[in-house]
Amino acid sequence: MRKKVAFYTLGCKLNFSETSTIARSFEKEDFDRVGFAERADIYVINTCSVTENADKRFKTIVKQAQKNNPEAFVAAVGCYAQLKPEQLAEVDGVDLVLGATEKFKITDYLNDLTKNEHGEVHSCEIEDADFYVGSYGIGDRTRAFLKVQDGCDYKCTYCTIPLARGISRSDTLENVLVNASEIASKGIKEIVLTGVNIGDYGKGEFGNKKHEHTFFELVQALDQVDGIHRLRISSIEPNLLKNETIDFVSKSDSFVPHFHIPLQSGSDEILKKMRRRYLSNLYVDRVHRIKRVMPHACIGVDVIVGFPGETDEQFLETYHFLNELDISYLHVFTYSERDNTLAAEMGNPVPKNVRAKRSKMLRGLSAKKRRAFYESQLGSTRTVLFEGENKSGYIHGFTENYVKVKAPWNPELINTLHLVELTQIDEDGLVRFEFVPEKIMA
Structure with a gap:
């Protein structure tokens, strides 16, 4: 057997x-x-x-x-x-x-x-993790997660990922394109590019710091692959998201107007303690650039609360920074001590109940931001890719700019693209729509 x-x-x-x-x-x-x-x-x-x-x-x-x-x-x-x-x-x-x-x-x-x-x-020993293994995973038959890069050379003081995954290294451009074509041949409509630090794409194996190709060249090449309806960039550091990439996405038929950009803190003092490679003004510049060329773009943000020594004033600096910024939702992480990280040795820990309170405040802000973004999209015509799960009698899907929609369950919609007009926000926060006649995409 x-x-x-x-x-x-x-x-x-x-x-x-x-x-x-x-x-x-x-x-x-x-x-x-x-x-x-x-x-x-x-x-x-x-x-x-x-x-x-x-x-x-x-x-x-x-x-x-x-x-x-x-x-x-x-x-x-x-x-x-x-x-x-x-x-x-x-x-x-x-x-x-x-x-x-x-x-x-x-x-x-x-x-x-x-x-x-x-x-x-x-x-x-993690120093021996100097070779690259390409991979991709198919979720619910509608999208695939395509790994293009692994490891990280950054030394953020709170992070164990370099200890767990080793140095930054990438798949060859040729192999990424082969995997993308293979995914497309299976009828998958969307590919999400993944990695630890995908903006650093291009570094070869064995610690070779030379970039064989840039992330922008990867984006350009993937845009030419036949059979892929959507390409989504999962998460990219603000200092590695260049104007050329933003401008290319704004004109691309395949890459969707959705960016997820880690911030971690709106306080420059905390960003320096975290050893992030940018300050808040660069982050503002990236958001403004995206919104200038793609006003309808969805922008997600990672943020950490309760980093060692974070004062009430520094947290409120982060809160107000995000409140005033034209972003769409937050992923909120409550800081927790990790062995073998510099942050764990800094002392002056934020009490856990204070961390929890700050996390709750930012999760509330995230809900407000998402609601405002969804409201801004009502009345617009978008393309929806429907997913494969029956959730309490409804089928869900996402627009290209990551608005989550719902409709009564219909298995014929699974893994199809439809042009729709977004009409109203339901009680559960998801968006209702009307099909645009004669506009079945695929």
Whole structure:
């Protein structure tokens, strides 16, 4: 009988794309992939180091796997597995822990799937993670996450990602285009470009700091790939988002008017303590540039509250900075101490109840910003790509500029593009629409 494998992914879009690549390696070894809630012979958990209480979350997922099949082989891969391999190996039920370079060769480490008495660890020194493995993952049959870059050379004081993923390195332009064409051939309508620091695209393997190609050249090349209806840039540092890229996106038929740009703080003093590579005035300039050439563009922002030493005045500086800026929504992260980071050694921690209060304030601001952005889009004609899940009798979709819409469930709409007029905001905050007649896109 063919053996069964199940996957659980924590964290970012990049992790999801890598899980898909790892899953394809199992398929080549004649495994059948099943859902994580089903009985499987091996459960693979792709971990994340960014989420708070990562170890607690991991233990819960391992217990779920053991409940599904007490005899199943359990493997941990990903960022947390690289940072704390011994800690994960000690969790009851874990048989194998693989680090940053080993995870893509997971099938090489599997013998007869007999459970180990103690978790076995294969984890390199992160300095050895100097080669690149391309990957892409397909979400709900409507979009794919295409990895173009890995690792980071930045030294932000709060971040463990360079410790978990190594130096910045990129896929070749040729391989990215091959993967993009492969995705398009499967009928996928949208590709989301992912990586750790995708604006740094072009650095080769083995620590080669020379850029073989620039991010702008990547964008230009992808725009020429046949069969891709939408290309979306997942997240890009403000100092690496150049005018040429913004202007190109504004004229592109494939790249959509949606940018996600990490800010982290609106206080220049805090940005310096974080060792970010820009100050607030550059961020304002990037937002203004986008809105000048694409007034309807959606702009998402990452922000951290409660960084060590952040005063009430500095937090309010961030709040007012974001309130006055023409952005569309926030991803709010509450700072949590991470081992082996400079920020954890800074002292002067912000009390956790204050962090929680600041987080709540910014999440409220995010809801206000999203509502205002949606209201600004009412009456406009947009293209919607419908997704594949029935959510309480409704089908959802996103416009090119990331307005989330809803309609009564109709499976014929799945993975189709339609021209619609946005008409009203529903009680749940999602947008209703009317189809524009005779304008089925694909």
